[in-house]
Amino acid sequence: MGLRTPLYQRHAEAGARIVDFGGWDMPVNYGSQIEEHHAVRRDAGMFDVSHMCVADLRGAGVRAFLRQLLANDVARLQTPGKALYSCMLREDAGILDDLIVYFLTESWFRMVVNAGTRTKDLDWIRQHARAHGVEVNERTDLAMIALQGPNAREKAAGQLPVAERAAALALGTFVGAECGDLFIARTGYTGEDGWEVMLPATRAVAMWNAWSEAGIRPCGLGARDTLRLEAGMNLYGSDMDESTHPLESGLGWTVAWEPTDRNFVGRAALAQIKAAGSARKLVGLLLEDRGVLRSHQKVSSGAVGEGEVTSGTFSPTLERSIGLARVPAQTGERVHVDIRGKLLAARVVRPPFVRNGRPLVS
Amino acid sequence: MSNIPRDLRYTKSHEWVRTLANGSVEIGITDHAQHALGDLVFVEVPEAGREIAAGEGCAVVESVKAASDVYSPVSGAVTEGNAALADAPELVNQDPYGAGWLMRVRPRGSADIAALMDADAYAAHLESEAS
Numbered sequence A: 001m002g003l004r005t006p007l008y009q010r011h012a013e014a015g016a017r018i019v020d021f022g023g024w025d026m027p028v029n030y031g032s033q034i035e036e037h038h039a040v041r042r043d044a045g046m047f048d049v050s051h052m053c054v055a056d057l058r059g060a061g062v063r064a065f066l067r068q069l070l071a072n073d074v075a076r077l078q079t080p081g082k083a084l085y086s087c088m089l090r091e092d093a094g095i096l097d098d099l100i101v102y103f104l105t106e107s108w109f110r111m112v113v114n115a116g117t118r119t120k121d122l123d124w125i126r127q128h129a130r131a132h133g134v135e136v137n138e139r140t141d142l143a144m145i146a147l148q149g150p151n152a153r154e155k156a157a158g159q160l161p162v163a164e165r166a167a168a169l170a171l172g173t174f175v176g177a178e179c180g181d182l183f184i185a186r187t188g189y190t191g192e193d194g195w196e197v198m199l200p201a202t203r204a205v206a207m208w209n210a211w212s213e214a215g216i217r218p219c220g221l222g223a224r225d226t227l228r229l230e231a232g233m234n235l236y237g238s239d240m241d242e243s244t245h246p247l248e249s250g251l252g253w254t255v256a257w258e259p260t261d262r263n264f265v266g267r268a269a270l271a272q273i274k275a276a277g278s279a280r281k282l283v284g285l286l287l288e289d290r291g292v293l294r295s296h297q298k299v300s301s302g303a304v305g306e307g308e309v310t311s312g313t314f315s316p317t318l319e320r321s322i323g324l325a326r327v328p329a330q331t332g333e334r335v336h337v338d339i340r341g342k343l344l345a346a347r348v349v350r351p352p353f354v355r356n357g358r359p360l361v362s
Numbered sequence B: 001m002s003n004i005p006r007d008l009r010y011t012k013s014h015e016w017v018r019t020l021a022n023g024s025v026e027i028g029i030t031d032h033a034q035h036a037l038g039d040l041v042f043v044e045v046p047e048a049g050r051e052i053a054a055g056e057g058c059a060v061v062e063s064v065k066a067a068s069d070v071y072s073p074v075s076g077a078v079t080e081g082n083a084a085l086a087d088a089p090e091l092v093n094q095d096p097y098g099a100g101w102l103m104r105v106r107p108r109g110s111a112d113i114a115a116l117m118d119a120d121a122y123a124a125h126l127e128s129e130a131s
Helices: A008-013 A033-042 A062-069 A118-132 A152-157 A162-169 A201-213 A221-230 A267-276 B031-037 B119-130
Strands: A017-021 A024-029 A045-048 A053-058 A083-089 A095-105 A108-113 A135-138 A142-148 A176-179 A182-185 A194-200 A280-287 A298-300 A306-315 A320-328 A334-339 A342-349 B015-019 B025-029 B040-044 B057-063 B067-071 B076-081 B103-107
Touching (some): A008 A024, A008 A201, A024 A033, A033 A045, A033 A221, A045 A152, A045 A201, A053 A118, A062 A108, A062 A118, A095 A118, A108 A118, A142 A152, A152 A162, A152 A194, A162 A176, A280 A334, A320 A334, B025 B031
Antiparallel strands (some): A053 A108, A053 A135, A083 A095, A095 A108, A142 A194, A182 A194, A298 A306, A298 A334, A334 A342, B015 B025, B076 B103
16 A cells, blocks of 8 residues: 555545556546646646645755756746746756745745655755755645646636635736635646645545536546647656756756856856756657657657657547657757557657647647 | 456457458457557557467557557468557557457467467456456
8 A cells, every 4th residue: 555645545435546656546548638638728637646746945045055056046936825846856957856936935845756755855855955954844734636627717716715716716827825824826737727725634634525516527547638638738757857957957947047156056067067058958859650659669760860758648629549758959850769569750850849728730 | 347358268468369250360359458559659560471389479569658569479470450540559558359450360280270269268357457
């Protein structure tokens, strides 16, 4: 038996198919993964993401600490509640994890990191936090539910106390705020509008049930994966890990090089790679032949060399296979992918594939 | 409870076999298998004329999440792959024992088929896998 979220019993009762995900017993679907995917693109769906790790960082030196710890710069966060996506790097620029950090007060930031990297992340953060007098507190008392889709915010807000609805609906993109005992953030991992809500674990089942009755469809991690891939978002452990750096992972945009005197962990090594030019890049692939791209399939870029699919699936929105692949930097627009011994044609595209319900590639 | 027709024979790896009037056999995956795989999005069936051995991987069914091999329950020559599945892989989910058949094979002898499970034995096998 794996670790279980406060909603595990609810998933089991609903007939969810449960799988192991990084040591957690999580619902992969409640019947049809494709219908769950469409529910998020067209209406509203919700995911139990309580397995993710929420950590509060407190101390007078927390901003200075995070400016050193993260490759993106929390100096960009000037309004309380504002969130930032960043990589956390090793000294050699290998990616320890990707995360979201919220600025709440000058002595309180909140971080959400991946479930599978929880222990190593917390060890790393605490080890570096000591010198800054920053206290790191993992919030195992919180559950997290992602409500996603064009109608998700409206449907979800209807289940909040009347006094809190307007403030919740007024949240801007990539901003979070406390609404009663809920922390609501307008963030997500699907390419749709929506919220990610952190709430007391003791309240998780009641809120899940209320949102379900309000017409928000429970969705499993299967749909979450096809949605994030259509949205061109990386998955830690598949598209990047400690052996890869941001510049070959499609994450160069998350590295804040200015100001030049901000010496974040991994900067020196990454600056060298940048100066020499990254040998590889992460690209989107659209399979032109019939079949399904899967991680670890070989990609042939012709004379410039070979690469590998890092994530692949069938896209329910595009009704064809899409993927991400790490390929030689000189790779052009056409590649071939080895699928069970057959070389199938694929086109290199710039992710995302789908945003806000609309295909961006054809 | 999954549907297990009485008139078919079954493998432990969740394929079914139907003997046709002309002595050929039709092969597919069971209701239990399609349910476990989830929505199918791609099916690769063998071409007519291919010689296959019992236990050999001869078709691939892919759900959104993963690709799975289908093993031939019998040795013989493929006479037909179900061409309709190229455009409509969901037929395997909707009608696993009918329109969702995968391939037809002219078997070499009848020993392979005799060794397969009947409906009761397959139901017992599913129960033992679940426990």
